[in-house]
Amino acid sequence: MRRVAIRLPTKPAVLIAARRLAVHPGIGSGDVSNRELVVLGTASQAPTRTRNHNGYFLRWDGEGLLFDPGEGTQRQMVFAGVTASQITRICITHFHGDHCLGLPGVLQRMALDHVPQIVEACYPAENREVFMRLRHAALFRDVLNLAERPVAGGMVLQASSFRMEAQPLSHSVPTFGYRLVEPDGRRMLPEKLAARGVTGPDVGRLQREGFLMAGDGLVTVEQVSEPRRGQRFAFIMDTRLCDAAFLLADQADMLVCESTFADAEAALAREYGHLTAGQAGRIAAESRVRLLVLTHFSQRYDPDDGQRLTAEAGMAFGGDVVMAHDLNRIPVPPRRPSAAR
Ligand SMILES: [Zn+2]
Ligand SMILES: [Zn+2]
Numbered sequence: 146m147r148r149v150a151i152r153l154p155t156k157p158a159v160l161i162a163a164r165r166l167a168v169h170p171g172i173g174s175g176d177v178s179n180r181e182l183v184v185l186g187t188a189s190q191a192p193t194r195t196r197n198h199n200g201y202f203l204r205w206d207g208e209g210l211l212f213d214p215g216e217g218t219q220r221q222m223v224f225a226g227v228t229a230s231q232i233t234r235i236c237i238t239h240f241h242g243d244h245c246l247g248l249p250g251v252l253q254r255m256a257l258d259h260v261p262q263i264v265e266a267c268y269p270a271e272n273r274e275v276f277m278r279l280r281h282a283a284l285f286r287d288v289l290n291l292a293e294r295p296v297a298g299g300m301v302l303q304a305s306s307f308r309m310e311a312q313p314l315s316h317s318v319p320t321f322g323y324r325l326v327e328p329d330g331r332r333m334l335p336e337k338l339a340a341r342g343v344t345g346p347d348v349g350r351l352q353r354e355g356f357l358m359a360g361d362g363l364v365t366v367e368q369v370s371e372p373r374r375g376q377r378f379a380f381i382m383d384t385r386l387c388d389a390a391f392l393l394a395d396q397a398d399m400l401v402c403e404s405t406f407a408d409a410e411a412a413l414a415r416e417y418g419h420l421t422a423g424q425a426g427r428i429a430a431e432s433r434v435r436l437l438v439l440t441h442f443s444q445r446y447d448p449d450d451g452q453r454l455t456a457e458a459g460m461a462f463g464g465d466v467v468m469a470h471d472l473n474r475i476p477v478p479p480r481r482p483s484a485a486r
Contacts, residue, residue: 180205180376180477182401182438184469185214185221189383189405189419189441190243192217195448197471198243199441201401202227203378205325205477206306210234211251212323212380212401218247219254225472229255230262234302236309237268238382239320240275243441249282256289263290265302267311269319270295296321307375312393314384316418322382322393327375337369374481381428382441385418394432399477401469402428403441407450408457410443426458426466435478437462440469 185200192198198215202225209231211218222228232255237245255264268276273295280291294302298321301309307328311321333348342360343351351357356365379397381390383405394400405419414421420428422439429437439454446454451468458466467475 182399182469182473182475182477183225183227184438184440184471184473184475185218185225185227187440187442187469187471188215188243189403189443191444193444193447195471196442196444197221198246199382200247201380201440202231203325204231205378208233208304208306210236210325212236213238213244213382214247214251215243216246219250221471222251222254225474229258230260232260232264233262234304234309235264235266236301236323236380237266237276238314238322238380239269239316239318240272240279241318241383244382245275245279248279252280252289252291253283253285256285256287259288261290263292265292265294267294267296267301267309267323269321270297271319310393312389314381314389315387316383316385320383320418322380322384322389324377324379324393324395324397326377329375330373331366331370332373333370341369343369376477376480378477379434381420383418384420385415386420386424386428390420390428391432394428394434396432397434398481399436399438399475400429400432400434401438401440404439404454404458405441405443407446407454422454422457423461426461429458429464429466430462434462434464435481436465436467436475438467438469438475 181204183202185202186197188196188198197217199213200215200218200221201212203210211232296311298311298313301311307325309323309325311323314320314322341364343364351366356363377397379393379400381393381402383403384390402425403420404422404425406414406421408421408423411421425439439458455466455468
């Protein structure tokens with residue numbers, strides 16, 4: 146594991162807020178978090194020698210959500226140690242090539258590997274014909290269990306431990322950002338369970354039913370647990386600043402946000418429907434995000450520009466900022482203390 150500076154401290158306020166964040170460099174790195182972002186690619190429009198087209202794999206407990214598989218995603222998955230069978234959902238923000246040209250390869254690989262589970266595929270409903278072209282771009286033995294979820298905004302899908310919502314963004318073609326919301330729950334407290342004589346399978350029963358008889362009498366789940374904040378993940382790709390971006394990012398533990406341009410190119414960003422690094426920082430700040438992951442960089446920037454871009458985001462945002470590099474593994478921050486949000 147390597148520790149990297151996440152922001153260039155350029156002025157006192159940023160200096161005070163500057164923190165260091167553990168980012169796994171990728172291949173062969175050590176421990177595995179239950180919730181982490183595996184960065185498969187970070188390039189907008191055109192890949193470079195150091196950046197593949199977009200591609201993001203979110204491990205979330207037993208789920209694997211693949212966002213925006215750009216060209217080359219299948220091979221980046223091999224480098225990152227992500228298998229086709231780990232994919233449980235696919236979410237596409239829009240059908241520009243850097244966000245979807247890898248879909249045919251990934252789908253074919255899922256068929257080749259006989260992925261048994263039903264995989265839900267979310268994409269802008271208006272462009273279903275593009276999805277169908279990509280779905281059938283090549284000839285292969287099609288044994289996929291794909292469930293299409295065309296997106297028109299609002300609730301997209303409901304999983305056992307989270308819900309996925311989408312909001313329309315402001316780009317040149319139909320584009321949706323996504324956010325994953327885990328409902329608030331309760332954390333069981335072992336010492337209180339023990340004091341009340343609740344052990345073994347009764348713990349699960351108490352969680353399910355809310356109360357049971359044990360030891361000295363009635364035990365309620367409130368007596369032996371504390372509130373636990375659900376976690377949130379937001380994914381915002383190609384867009385101008387718009388209300389939906391702030392809505393999606395609201396109180397996200399991790400926000401993955403495009404930052405195609407540096408602030409000096411703000412006019413260009415607006416014209417082509419993109420964000421600058423500073424605007425990504427503003428979204429994170431106003432939405433009270435914890436960790437901002439910058440990505441989707443114009444080919445005009447090389448890796449040495451990373452400190453500049455993170456510094457621009459850091460001017461607006463006092464939390465953690467990290468510039469994504471291909472094959473990084475970035476843990477979702479640990480849960481907040483129960484009272485915080
Ligand atoms: Zn793009
Ligand atoms: Zn685009």
